[in-house]
Amino acid sequence: MRYLRVGLYVLAGIGVSLGYTAAVGLLSVQALAARAGAVLDLDNIVVGVQPPSIPYWQMSAIVGGALLAAYAVASAPRHRPVPERIAISSSFLACTVALLIYTFANIQGGDSLLSVADGALPGWQGWLVKASNDSSLHLMLVMSALLVGIQLLRTRQHRSSRKGG
Numbered sequence: 001m002r003y004l005r006v007g008l009y010v011l012a013g014i015g016v017s018l019g020y021t022a023a024v025g026l027l028s029v030q031a032l033a034a035r036a037g038a039v040l041d042l043d044n045i046v047v048g049v050q051p052p053s054i055p056y057w058q059m060s061a062i063v064g065g066a067l068l069a070a071y072a073v074a075s076a077p078r079h080r081p082v083p084e085r086i087a088i089s090s091s092f093l094a095c096t097v098a099l100l101i102y103t104f105a106n107i108q109g110g111d112s113l114l115s116v117a118d119g120a121l122p123g124w125q126g127w128l129v130k131a132s133n134d135s136s137l138h139l140m141l142v143m144s145a146l147l148v149g150i151q152l153l154r155t156r157q158h159r160s161s162r163k164g165g
Helices: 002-036 056-079 082-106 112-117 123-132 135-164
Strands: 038-040 046-049
Touching: 002 038, 002 056, 002 082, 002 123, 002 135, 056 082, 056 135, 082 123, 082 135
Parallel strands: none
Antiparallel strands: 038 046
């Protein structure tokens, strides 16, 4: 039963990673379009023109998504057993790193801003390219790596204190 719960936390970490990365990518593409005065559909195709504006809503939503992802990975499972806490944070980290590696290795877009803006990378590929260049995603990666490191150090210290005492 314990392994099943750990497996569910691994799936939760993967889900948070996929959801956060997709949301950051979509919102970043929409923010880029708002600054340029374009209206994009979900395939990153221009469907309208508007006066250029500052993308307050998109940037606020990215910050809110980062807070939700950080809460889901770090704070929500704080009363759970250590293996479950490590499972969600390490699976978030591993999945996000895998998405970044996939983006850099397989999606040929040249300049990410131009390839998204000219429609060369429609839909989720454009979102993934834009998210892979977003500093909020990189910050979440660093924070989750630190979290995993701290959790592993605490586990090691707890085990060594049990053996010594």
